[in-house]
Amino acid sequence: MSGLERLIPEGILIAGAIAVLLSGGARPSPRAGVGLGAAVAALSAIAALVVGTGEPLFSGALVFDDMAVTVRTAIGALSAVYLLWLSAQEPGPERRREAAVFVLLATLGGMLMASARELITLFIALELGTMPAYVLMGYRREDSRGLEGALKYFLLSMTTSLVMLYGMSLLYAASGSTAYDAIGVADPGLLGVFAVLFVFVGLLAKMSAAPFHYWAPDAYAGAPAVSVAFVSTVPKVAGTVAFVRLAAVLMPSVPELGVVFAVASLASIVLGNLAAYPQSDVRRLMAYSGVAHAGYMLLALAAATPAGYAAAVYYTLAYAVPSMAVMLVAAEEGTAVDDLAGLAARRPRHAWMMVAFLLSLIGIPPLVGFFGKLYVFLAAVDAGLVWLVVVAVLASVASAGYYFRLVRSMFFADAPEREAARPGALAGIALALCLTATLLAGAFAGELLGVLGLTF
Amino acid sequence: MTPQGSGMDHLVLLAFVIIGCLFVPLTVTASHLLGRAKRDERKLDTYECGSEPVGPPWVQLRVGYYVYALLFVVFDIETVFLYPWAVAFNRLGVFIVVEMTIFIAILGAGLAYAWREGALRWR
Numbered sequence: 001m002s003g004l005e006r007l008i009p010e011g012i013l014i015a016g017a018i019a020v021l022l023s024g025g026a027r028p029s030p031r032a033g034v035g036l037g038a039a040v041a042a043l044s045a046i047a048a049l050v051v052g053t054g055e056p057l058f059s060g061a062l063v064f065d066d067m068a069v070t071v072r073t074a075i076g077a078l079s080a081v082y083l084l085w086l087s088a089q090e091p092g093p094e095r096r097r098e099a100a101v102f103v104l105l106a107t108l109g110g111m112l113m114a115s116a117r118e119l120i121t122l123f124i125a126l127e128l129g130t131m132p133a134y135v136l137m138g139y140r141r142e143d144s145r146g147l148e149g150a151l152k153y154f155l156l157s158m159t160t161s162l163v164m165l166y167g168m169s170l171l172y173a174a175s176g177s178t179a180y181d182a183i184g185v186a187d188p189g190l191l192g193v194f195a196v197l198f199v200f201v202g203l204l205a206k207m208s209a210a211p212f213h214y215w216a217p218d219a220y221a222g223a224p225a226v227s228v229a230f231v232s233t234v235p236k237v238a239g240t241v242a243f244v245r246l247a248a249v250l251m252p253s254v255p256e257l258g259v260v261f262a263v264a265s266l267a268s269i270v271l272g273n274l275a276a277y278p279q280s281d282v283r284r285l286m287a288y289s290g291v292a293h294a295g296y297m298l299l300a301l302a303a304a305t306p307a308g309y310a311a312a313v314y315y316t317l318a319y320a321v322p323s324m325a326v327m328l329v330a331a332e333e334g335t336a337v338d339d340l341a342g343l344a345a346r347r348p349r350h351a352w353m354m355v356a357f358l359l360s361l362i363g364i365p366p367l368v369g370f371f372g373k374l375y376v377f378l379a380a381v382d383a384g385l386v387w388l389v390v391v392a393v394l395a396s397v398a399s400a401g402y403y404f405r406l407v408r409s410m411f412f413a414d415a416p417e418r419e420a421a422r423p424g425a426l427a428g429i430a431l432a433l434c435l436t437a438t439l440l441a442g443a444f445a446g447e448l449l450g451v452l453g454l455t456f
Numbered sequence: 457m458t459p460q461g462s463g464m465d466h467l468v469l470l471a472f473v474i475i476g477c478l479f480v481p482l483t484v485t486a487s488h489l490l491g492r493a494k495r496d497e498r499k500l501d502t503y504e505c506g507s508e509p510v511g512p513p514w515v516q517l518r519v520g521y522y523v524y525a526l527l528f529v530v531f532d533i534e535t536v537f538l539y540p541w542a543v544a545f546n547r548l549g550v551f552i553v554v555e556m557t558i559f560i561a562i563l564g565a566g567l568a569y570a571w572r573e574g575a576l577r578w579r
Contacts, residue, residue: 014562018565021565021566022565022568022569022572
């Protein structure tokens, strides 16, 4: 059967996950297992890039356009960096090797999500991407707060999945098909409008966009920071692509969606940026920052133009890299904002890298976050959403306040005497890779957006 | 998307929803009003298919049962896929053999892991 070579990256991930699961002897070294996982993820990213674009598979259920190739490569690379970092950490009581397996499986789900253009395929890919996340959120079994966070995440995520699945079934009832090319037709009728709303309410909740964001801070604050770093970034990138693909198909038939996205965007940007201020836990702070960033992504979607769709995907990539890096540093140093106190004295290189990541999240040029915001705002202004952009810009300026609280803690707060965290050199390399992406991806913003925009 | 069915279909649906919402409150209220409120100890007891309940309800089950149930479900699902595969085997050629081999290999890897972790030993 020809064409299956396009699924080589996914095949590598499955085979690699099994290899990591069964690696080693009776008492396998978790570090070696995680390192193997990093190699597998890197290999799948390279494979995704080498295999490149091609004709759709399985009657159009999986497409391999430029957006799919770009995002599959990015997801594989992000997972590789994450596993590289994890492999250098001191082994804890939890099962690291199994964590690597679940990271690889979530990556597999993410890659399929980036390619899916059929409702059932999308749902299965989405579940494959989030099921491992439930385990990762609760894999410190002796920590009861972690289990509480994992349970919250599981229940709410399941509920949103079901809302979305119900919407999908209505969409099938209204159109008689589950293929994207057939579900968006000129006259949707009342049933179609409700179907589309259900699907997007589920997706908005998964993206932790206001007013469906309430689960994220609690779930993240309960889970180990190590897991939050992965769960709050990589699946989100894949989810955005799924979101964008569906929106591109359904917005022409249900134009009211533009209003829904605009309202959710406004609510997310304002609420996320304001609620992040009083947080004293880095995980909660980053959860609210994630709400705000979901808002910027939605702003690009509300524009409902090809440029907007491309900008939305570029924006999540620009958000995911620095956000993951900040969480990784927090996972090494401690999850309270005060735990970062004195980082500049203890580990100056890490402190300066943190500054770069935080500046990128605020949107300071020439870092990638600036270009992400720039293209989102340009797309929105072109679509006439000027007032929304004005609010978004003001909120970005306001967001500098809480990101700089982390900087103040690192550089100017009185630090209690404590041992510096001593992970292996590979952890530093992983963070340096994130820094490189943060510095350089902005320089190639035009090219990346051009490639992403080819899909529409 | 073409709207399917007529307005009548939706009326039926509406009636169904209304009756569904009213059914439980009505029956509970009716039994409350019509029935005689004679509560003895036996009536307030936990319903246990007619036999008297013994011991506290919060008994702990061995975690081993859970692992066995999980492994059982995995292979139960495998059989569900194997039957249609066996029926259509002749018509589908080599490709389907390779595909099923991969499927069973993935499940086998899971079993091998469970085995190595000692999940199959009853302690």
